[in-house]
Amino acid sequence: MARACLNGAPAAVSPKTMSFDASIDDVVDDPDAALLARYADGDEAAARLLTMQLSPRVFGHAFRVLGDGAEAEDVTQEALMRLWKIAPQWRTGEAKVSTWLYRVVANLCTDRLRKRRGGVPLDDIAEPADPAESAEAKLQRGSREDALQIALDALPERQRQAVVLRHIEGLANPEISEILDIGVEAVESLTARGKRALTALLSGQRDALGYSDDKT
Amino acid sequence: MTKPDTDMLEALFQDARATPPAMPDGLMDRIMADAVAQQPKAKSGGWRAIWQTIGGAPAFGGLVTATAVGFWIGVAPPSNLPDIATQIITGTEYASFDDTSLPDFSAFGWDIEEG
Numbered sequence: 419m420a421r422a423c424l425n426g427a428p429a430a431v432s433p434k435t436m437s438f439d440a441s442i443d444d445v446v447d448d449p450d451a452a453l454l455a456r457y458a459d460g461d462e463a464a465a466r467l468l469t470m471q472l473s474p475r476v477f478g479h480a481f482r483v484l485g486d487g488a489e490a491e492d493v494t495q496e497a498l499m500r501l502w503k504i505a506p507q508w509r510t511g512e513a514k515v516s517t518w519l520y521r522v523v524a525n526l527c528t529d530r531l532r533k534r535r536g537g538v539p540l541d542d543i544a545e546p547a548d549p550a551e552s553a554e555a556k557l558q559r560g561s562r563e564d565a566l567q568i569a570l571d572a573l574p575e576r577q578r579q580a581v582v583l584r585h586i587e588g589l590a591n592p593e594i595s596e597i598l599d600i601g602v603e604a605v606e607s608l609t610a611r612g613k614r615a616l617t618a619l620l621s622g623q624r625d626a627l628g629y630s631d632d633k634t
Numbered sequence: 635m636t637k638p639d640t641d642m643l644e645a646l647f648q649d650a651r652a653t654p655p656a657m658p659d660g661l662m663d664r665i666m667a668d669a670v671a672q673q674p675k676a677k678s679g680g681w682r683a684i685w686q687t688i689g690g691a692p693a694f695g696g697l698v699t700a701t702a703v704g705f706w707i708g709v710a711p712p713s714n715l716p717d718i719a720t721q722i723i724t725g726t727e728y729a730s731f732d733d734t735s736l737p738d739f740s741a742f743g744w745d746i747e748e749g
Contacts, residue, residue, distance in 0.1 A: 457669070460676025465669040473665050474657055481655040491658050498665045502672035566646040581664060585647045617643050 450515035451508070458505040465502075473498060474515070475587070476523055482582040483527045483572040493530065497522045520589070523599045524579055531575050565627055569619040584609045586610035 452473070456464035470595070476497050480490035501515070502520055508515075570578050583594045584605070592608075593604045620627070688694065 458674055462670065462672055462673065465673055466666060469662060469666045469669055473662055474654060477657055477661065478654040482650070487655070487658060490655070491661055494661065495665055495668065499668050499672070502669050505672075506674055566650055586650045588651065613640075613643065617640060620643060620646070627642070627646075 425444075448510070448514045450514075451510040454501070454505050454508050454515055455510065457502075458508065468501075469498070472519060473503070475516070476519060479520065479587055480523050480527055481566065482581055482586055483524075484530060484571060485567055489530055493523060493526045496526055502620060514593075517593055519594055520583065520587075520593075522601075524597055527579070528575065565620060565623060566616075569616050572619055573612055573615055577608050577615065580605055580608035581612035581616065585613070 450468065453464045453468050453471075473494060477494040480493040480497075481487060484490050484493065497519055497550055500517055545598060570582065572583065579598060580594060583589045583597060584591070589597075591602050591605045594605045598605065598608075600608075685694075688697075
């Protein structure tokens, strides 16, 4: 049984359901795992390298999903804290460090978003019929930089997570499926629907954002 | 969903990838402080360092073997080896247990000293 399982959820989850098989490529392609082993052996330089490499990615993902810098900051510190705590038990090859960490972040973000909605499970919430209504007004004032974030904030949580992981973090669908604990087909569906929704939200803002037809 | 719209979305994704959100001031330092606070102590120093200095388990095994063999040679030396203990006690250059010129003794001659 994997001691370092792919479990970032605050709720108790069976490690068996959260572990996954890793190929030998995962071992070779995961320098973060080597750094984590050095960290667990007391190497302070490894701690610094891991912090510098992973923190910006974690913060970026949390910020895009939550749309709030202060909350993203808390999530980043908490996610890294969990990594430091699990380091002595980490078994290289059973999970990629970055995949495990993204999953922790995804679950922490889900918890935060759930609290914002008053504890109602996200699955019980219907997708907004027309999320563009509230977002469009904000887009009128927003810069191009803010536009994508405002549109992302209007997406349902799972779509947002999938779109951010796929199109901003640049992860492959199989890795996203591990992070979100869903099938690859579900990831493809979420990202496709998310992109359609984003396009619909942003389509009326082409001129305001400086994207005229001849530029794109 | 028109092509210009999808191209615009792709351009926005590209901008987002190129300009990740800036880390808040002090966050990196706090994370690093957490890392150091949670980090297991380095496996060095104290008895572990001494153990490694003498060569670890293989060297210790050799040391134990050499000690045991040396002790046994002292207790029951081979007949063709000079008996160092007897030489020391008698002051002679060579002596052996079957040397009739010497009084019987045992226990390395401690009984002789005690009379």
